[in-house]
Amino acid sequence: MDQITSKTTAIFSRPFTFPGFDEMLPAGEYEIETELSAPPDYLDPEAWKASVLVYLHPRETHPGLARTLTVSLADLDSARVQDKLTKKELSKFLLDQLLADPMVQLIMEADGVSETRLRHLYSRSDISESPSGSRD
DSSP, X not given: OOOOEEXXXXXXXXXXXOTTOOSXXXXXXXXXXXXXXXXXXXXXXXXXXXXXXXXXXXXXXXTTOOEEEEEEHHXXXXXXXXXXXXXXXXXXXXXXXXXXXXXXXXXXXXXXXXXXXXXXXXXXXXXTBOTTSOBO
C-alpha cells in the first residue's frame, strides 16, 4: 500500500498550544502534513491512527533551525476549534462536550442535577467573576 499524505495550511488567529507540548505557539500560518493511510511497514494497519506533522515557526534564538511537531488529528482539530471560538462560545462548546458524556449524565442523575440547570448556570454573565467582583 502506498503512503498517501495531504499537505495544507492551518491559520491560527491567536497563540495556541497542544497537549503535552509546553511551548505557546504564536498566531500565524502553519504548514501541516497529514498521513492519510498507514505507512507500508506498519505492523497493524487496522490500529493505525492518523497523525499530523506541524511545521513550526523557527525560534528567534535559532532562526535557521527547522522544527516539526507530530500531534494527533484530534489535538489539531481541538486547537483550531478553540482558535475560532470566543470565550463564551468555547464555554458552550465545552459544556456540550461535558453533557454528551454518559458518565457525567449518570452522575447528574444521581445528584438530581438537570441539564437545564447547568445550562442556566453557564449562561449567567457573572459566572466567570471571582467573589471580589473582578474578572478572572
